[in-house]
C-alpha cells in the first residue's frame with residue numbers, strides 16, 4: 001500500500017526540533033509579559049469574507065494563496081493566512097477595544113498560504129503576532145520596534161538582522177502618490193516585469209518592492225513618495241525616528257518598503273537578515289489605523305507585527321545561537337535493577353515534587369545495567385541515580401556523574417533531593 005505522507009509544504013515538527021521551538025516561544029512570551037501584553041487565541045478557520053474585506057481583494061494572499069473551501073452547510077470558509085484580521089474581528093465581537101480603550105495583544109499559531117514551498121517558505125507556517133489598539137502616537141510604534149530589538153538581543157541574533165522602516169502616509173496622500181506612480185509607469189509598461197504589469201492596475205504600490213532589476217531601474221526616475229507625504233505622517237515618522245535613536249535602535253529608512261497587505265498606512269517596518277537567502281524577512285509590521293473601521297468597528301488607531309517562527313528558527317540554527325541547555329531535556333536518569341519497582345517509583349515521584357523543575361527520566365521495562373547506562377548517556381542527563389536491590393534494602397541510592405569523571409557516591413534516599421538541588425543548580 002502506498003504510504004500516506006504529510007501535505008506538501010506542511011511540516012511535522014519533530015521531537016528533536018520542539019525544544020528549539022519551545023525555547024523561542026518561551027523567550028518571546030516572557031518578553032511580551034514584561035511589556036504587559038496579553039495573549040488572545042483565535043480559531044484557525046474564519047469566514048472567507050473576513051480576509052477579503054481586510055487584506056484586500058487584489059493582494060497576492062487573497063488572489064492566489066488562500067485555502068478556501070465550502071463546508072457542509074455551503075458556507076465559504078478559509079484557513080487563516082494571517083492573524084490580524086481574526087484579531088480585529090475578535091476584538092470587535094467581544095468589545096475588547098470599546099471596553100478598555102487600549103489593548104496590547106499577542107497570539108501564536110499556524111497560518112496557511114498556498115505558496116511555492118522552499119526554504120523559509122511553507123504552506124503551513126507559524127507566526128507570533130502582536131496587535132495594539134487605541135494608541136495613535138509614534139510611542140507605541142517605537143515600543144513594538146524596541147521590543148523586537150530586545151528579543152533579538154535575548155536570542156543572540158541582533159547582529160544578524162537589520163531594521164528597515166518607512167512611512168506610507170495617510171490614505172489620501174497614498175492615493176495621490178499611487179496616481180502619480182501609475183501615470184509614470186504606464187508610459188513604460190514594456191519595461192515592467194510581468195507581476196508589476198498586473199499590479200499597475202490593482203496594487204501599484206507593491207511594484208516598489210519588485211525584485212526585478214529592470215523594474216527597480218525604472219523606479220529610479222519615478223516620482224518619489226517622499227514629496228507626497230502629508231505633514232502629520234511626516235511628523236509621526238520623525239518622532240518615531242527620534243524615539244528609536246534615543247533607544248539606540250539602529251535602522252535604515254527604505255522609501256521602497258511597502259507591505260503586501262492593503263491595510264497599512266503611516267509606519268511600516270521589517271527586520272531582515274541576509275543569512276537565509278531570499279526569504280530574508282523574519283518580522284514585519286506596521287500601522288493600520290483604517291482596518292477596525294473597515295471591518296465595521298469605530299475608527300481605531302492600531303499597529304502590530306508578525307514574526308515568522310520557522311525563519312527565526314532557521315536563523316538560530318544557521319548562527320549556532322541555540323544555547324546547549326535548550327537541547328538537553330533530561331537532568332537525571334534513574335537506572336533500576338532487580339525487584340525494586342515500588343521503591344524506584346516512590347523515590348522518583350518524591351524527587352520530582354521536591355526539586356523544582358527537575359526532569360527525571362526513569363528507566364521502564366528493565367534491561368541490563370549496561371543498556372540502561374547507554375540510555376542514560378544518550379538522554380543527555382547530568383547524573384544517573386542507580387537503584388538496585390542492595391541500595392533499596394539499605395535505603396540509599398548511588399549517584400553516577402555522567403559528564404566528567406567525578407567519583408560515584410552513595411547517599412541516603414532522603415538526602416538526594418537536597419544534593420540534586422545543589423548540584424543541578426535548581427532553586
Ligand code: ATP
Pocket residue numbers: 082113115120121122123124125126127259260279280281282283284285306307308309310311
Ligand atoms: P514574504 O514577503 O516573505 O512573502 P509577507 O510579506 O507575505 O512575507 P507577512 O504577511 O508580513 O509576510 O508575514 C509576516 C512574516 O511571516 C514574514 O515576515 C515571514 O517571516 C513570515 N511568513 C510569511 N509567509 C510565510 C511562509 N509562506 N512561510 C514561512 N514564513 C512566512
Ligand code: MG
Pocket residue numbers: 260
Ligand atoms: Mg508573502
